[in-house]
Amino acid sequence: MLKKLTSAAVALTMTTGLSGPVFAGAHAELEGTLRIISDMSNPAPREVMEGLAADFDEMHPELTVELDIVDREAWKSQIRNALSASPPDVVNWYAANRMGPYVDSGLFMDITDWWDAGDFEGLESVKGAMTMDDKQWGVPYTYYQWGMYYRADIFDELGLEEPETFEQEIANCEVILGSGRKCYTIGTKFLWTAGGWFDYLNMRTNGFDHHMALARGELSWTEDEGVRQAFENWRTLIDMGAYIDDHQTYSWQEALPFMVKGEATSYLMGNFAVPQLRDAGLGDDQLDFYQFPAINPDVEMGEDAPTDTFHVASGAQNVAAAREFLKFVTSPDVQTRINGPDALGQLPVNANSSVADDKFLQQGFTMLSENATGGIAQFFDRDFPAEMAAIGMEGLQEFMVFPDNLDDILARMESARQRIYD
Amino acid sequence: MTLPTDPPTQTWLQRHRMIITPLMFLLPGVAFFAVYVISPILQSFYISTFEWTGLGSLSEQGEFIGMQNYRELMSDRNFEVSLWNNVKWLVLYLLAIPGGLFIALFLNQTVAGIRVYKSLFFFPFVISQVVVGLVFSWFYLPNVGLLNVVLGWFGSEVNILGNPDLATYGIIAAGLWPQTAYCMILYLTGLNAVDPEQIEAARLDGAKGVRMLWHVILPQLRPATFIAFVVTIIGALRSFDLISVMTNGGPFGSTRVLSFYMFEKALSEYGFRMGYGSAIAVILFLIMLIFISYFLWTMWRDERAARL
Numbered sequence: 001m002l003k004k005l006t007s008a009a010v011a012l013t014m015t016t017g018l019s020g021p022v023f024a025g026a027h028a029e030l031e032g033t034l035r036i037i038s039d040m041s042n043p044a045p046r047e048v049m050e051g052l053a054a055d056f057d058e059m060h061p062e063l064t065v066e067l068d069i070v071d072r073e074a075w076k077s078q079i080r081n082a083l084s085a086s087p088p089d090v091v092n093w094y095a096a097n098r099m100g101p102y103v104d105s106g107l108f109m110d111i112t113d114w115w116d117a118g119d120f121e122g123l124e125s126v127k128g129a130m131t132m133d134d135k136q137w138g139v140p141y142t143y144y145q146w147g148m149y150y151r152a153d154i155f156d157e158l159g160l161e162e163p164e165t166f167e168q169e170i171a172n173c174e175v176i177l178g179s180g181r182k183c184y185t186i187g188t189k190f191l192w193t194a195g196g197w198f199d200y201l202n203m204r205t206n207g208f209d210h211h212m213a214l215a216r217g218e219l220s221w222t223e224d225e226g227v228r229q230a231f232e233n234w235r236t237l238i239d240m241g242a243y244i245d246d247h248q249t250y251s252w253q254e255a256l257p258f259m260v261k262g263e264a265t266s267y268l269m270g271n272f273a274v275p276q277l278r279d280a281g282l283g284d285d286q287l288d289f290y291q292f293p294a295i296n297p298d299v300e301m302g303e304d305a306p307t308d309t310f311h312v313a314s315g316a317q318n319v320a321a322a323r324e325f326l327k328f329v330t331s332p333d334v335q336t337r338i339n340g341p342d343a344l345g346q347l348p349v350n351a352n353s354s355v356a357d358d359k360f361l362q363q364g365f366t367m368l369s370e371n372a373t374g375g376i377a378q379f380f381d382r383d384f385p386a387e388m389a390a391i392g393m394e395g396l397q398e399f400m401v402f403p404d405n406l407d408d409i410l411a412r413m414e415s416a417r418q419r420i421y422d
Numbered sequence: 423m424t425l426p427t428d429p430p431t432q433t434w435l436q437r438h439r440m441i442i443t444p445l446m447f448l449l450p451g452v453a454f455f456a457v458y459v460i461s462p463i464l465q466s467f468y469i470s471t472f473e474w475t476g477l478g479s480l481s482e483q484g485e486f487i488g489m490q491n492y493r494e495l496m497s498d499r500n501f502e503v504s505l506w507n508n509v510k511w512l513v514l515y516l517l518a519i520p521g522g523l524f525i526a527l528f529l530n531q532t533v534a535g536i537r538v539y540k541s542l543f544f545f546p547f548v549i550s551q552v553v554v555g556l557v558f559s560w561f562y563l564p565n566v567g568l569l570n571v572v573l574g575w576f577g578s579e580v581n582i583l584g585n586p587d588l589a590t591y592g593i594i595a596a597g598l599w600p601q602t603a604y605c606m607i608l609y610l611t612g613l614n615a616v617d618p619e620q621i622e623a624a625r626l627d628g629a630k631g632v633r634m635l636w637h638v639i640l641p642q643l644r645p646a647t648f649i650a651f652v653v654t655i656i657g658a659l660r661s662f663d664l665i666s667v668m669t670n671g672g673p674f675g676s677t678r679v680l681s682f683y684m685f686e687k688a689l690s691e692y693g694f695r696m697g698y699g700s701a702i703a704v705i706l707f708l709i710m711l712i713f714i715s716y717f718l719w720t721m722w723r724d725e726r727a728a729r730l
Contacts, residue, residue: 101477104477107478249563249673401674
């Protein structure tokens, strides 16, 4: 866990024909060194990041781009050291409340001026996720939808349709359980997967605004009727035996085989699970996606769509180059390219980019732009303050295993809330 | 006859060289010890009186809150669970000592290829704790793990690492595997130093079996036992890596120990409470201090006895 997989990328000598002279010559006045630390360490993202650095380097002959790629998990605890002592110019991080500690301690640079100057045209819809204290602290570069990924072939075999209401969801699940399978696979060892379930159950039961108020600490975990109702709905599924057994022992990847082998039919997950399921041998005719069904017809649908970001360190040495780099990464062409199916395989943040021709990305994009009228949330551990998220997700995991402990769990979360938000 | 009195030409340095020389030799060690051991301890005490995210400077971002962190610890259930788990680790980990002794006695014979057997028994100590953790978590896996396959033959199954009541014991069992090997090697070297004449004499007096072990062999193994005790206590208190690999503190925090809880609160992905983490570290330090004092006292006593 503490293994540090730092590696220096060789971005300097690479001459790729990837981008061509799209921007070449336009900003030749940048000079010096641009230091980037990135957490895009998985194979495909790593290639994207190295390509971005190489292209940017090529566009600016006087500028040297120095890229360090750090293991994605390790970066979550290393970022604080990286930003404190001789900080780089540009770093990767996550949107919304996850920025909080670094914004509050002044480690991220306030780049409101750049937003106001029109640097990031086409990003208006995602500006909110980058805003804290009415200022902007970075730019997004990719996001992805969450939802139900399911085995279409098993649904066909059992004669099931994509559900639109919770009653249909439950009716489907009863049929699935009847066929000797589990409805949902999940691995809660690292807790956050349980956060996804709570996000959806609460947003569907009480609406997006209620969920956000809860995240801001304005609602009580023990007193609020809506919260109880959301857990009540969750309990319906748990008591049916809808989830695979022993999920507290598995990571999210270890839960994938249950779906691949057909022992469970659905997975509430982010779109990043798709490549893994495809690699495991599921074809596009076996795998499909639907939006988490409505529970309370009176609330509009809210969705989770976590956004990954770039930030400028407040101690950055080459601010001009950093600014130009952020502009470069978020520009429509670059956005289309890096989010393409052979690159990140996710959704572009720029409204003027085009979404890849991929079944899941297209469905996700349509869902988020047309059927997420309630609002778009980041994710449990990005919307709630860090400590509340950690304590909360632990409680959610416990609830999924021992639903009878609910009162005790909520009381703990409530006492944490009263301490954390004051 | 010449008297060896100090000539008045001697400098101050020369006159005091008997005191200054040892001090000079001690200086590098003392300096490093002060900078890398003593000052961090004092710093932990200092930081534990602050509310601080660990980002930015303590004087600007931190807020002095006195003993508030310690008061919170007193009513923190996770802290209580971690503390009890530390106690379980300390007590159960000591099983490695009799376990190691037993294997050492068993292996302390002259059979063909005994060196191979000895190295096989020593093997678990050579592999990294992370690998031990992984191997055991596979062993414990529900449905497909070896343990559950075997239990399946008798129609039962148990998800050890997923059960909050069993998970800590499951991890301790994994930790005992390499630790027993360590104690074994300590006893094997100890057994080499056992005086054969004493054994011979005891045998003539009719001692054998357990009586021989208890009254003749074990007293001679006292130094080995002491070292085994020290390394086992230390091993139990730094059981961080196994927990991190096998359960990540879960399910729902039931396998945390103090060192893991400290890491979670102060340094992990969601941990931004440097002050609270430091307070946990201070408590852990005080617990260790009990053992450290005991070890130091024992060594001091033995050295004094040897000198007399």
